[in-house]
Amino acid sequence: RKEVEQDPGPFNVPEGATVAFNCTYSNSASQSFFWYRQDCRKEPKLLMSVYSSGNEDGRFTAQLNRASQYISLLIRDSKLSDSATYLCVVTKTGANNLFFGTGTRLTVIP
Amino acid sequence: GAGVSQSPRYKVAKRGQDVALRCDPISGHVSLFWYQQALGQGPEFLTYFQNEAQLDKSGLPSDRFFAERPEGSVSTLKIQRTQQEDSAVYLCASSERLAGGVYEQFFGPGTRLTVL
Numbered sequence: 001r002k003e004v005e006q007d008p009g010p011f012n013v014p015e016g017a018t019v020a021f022n023c024t025y026s027n028s029a030s031q032s033f034f035w036y037r038q039d040c041r042k043e044p045k046l047l048m049s050v051y052s053s054g055n056e057d058g059r060f061t062a063q064l065n066r067a068s069q070y071i072s073l074l075i076r077d078s079k080l081s082d083s084a085t086y087l088c089v090v091t092k093t094g095a096n097n098l099f100f101g102t103g104t105r106l107t108v109i110p
Numbered sequence: 111g112a113g114v115s116q117s118p119r120y121k122v123a124k125r126g127q128d129v130a131l132r133c134d135p136i137s138g139h140v141s142l143f144w145y146q147q148a149l150g151q152g153p154e155f156l157t158y159f160q161n162e163a164q165l166d167k168s169g170l171p172s173d174r175f176f177a178e179r180p181e182g183s184v185s186t187l188k189i190q191r192t193q194q195e196d197s198a199v200y201l202c203a204s205s206e207r208l209a210g211g212v213y214e215q216f217f218g219p220g221t222r223l224t225v226l
Binding site: 004006008042043044045046082087095096097099100101102103 | 141143145150151152153154155156160165166169201203214215217218219220
């Protein structure tokens, strides 16, 4: 079983829409949680960290539910420039590397 | 400032050839990681260095894969006797080692390897 499971999509939404992505992680010892963004044929870049208390950065809101081992990302008022693949990422106690989901592809349509 | 750089950006190899992929991390970054990203998948961990020490190589898929970072800066990932299943993007990432273990990894643009 993969460490991180994500719906690969694709999600095609109109500009201005609100879209939500979810992922689940399998290891209760998971330590830190992130959303990375990857544009086509580019490297992944950190979008935001995810905390149990929830955190918001402009139009983006991330949430962590440790009891359910579930992470979410909400994007409000979608822009064309939000089109990308969103990768759910966790770290584990005792390991230094990142564990990535397969990514969810988002296309925002004019 | 300069980010992580990788070379070559693209590599085409015939099956059975050896290849060497280079990573220049951000100056001063202690930690260096290699990941493999197959088409339509997320990156998968290969190996991790702290300075020149290879502390984790549990993700290397076979003994044909070898990585080194002899002076604690530039790293090379070598793949011997390449196979078609080695075709992927190889990503290098570096990070500062911060207290508490929570740190951001900065990725290079990757090397896209195609084995024919």
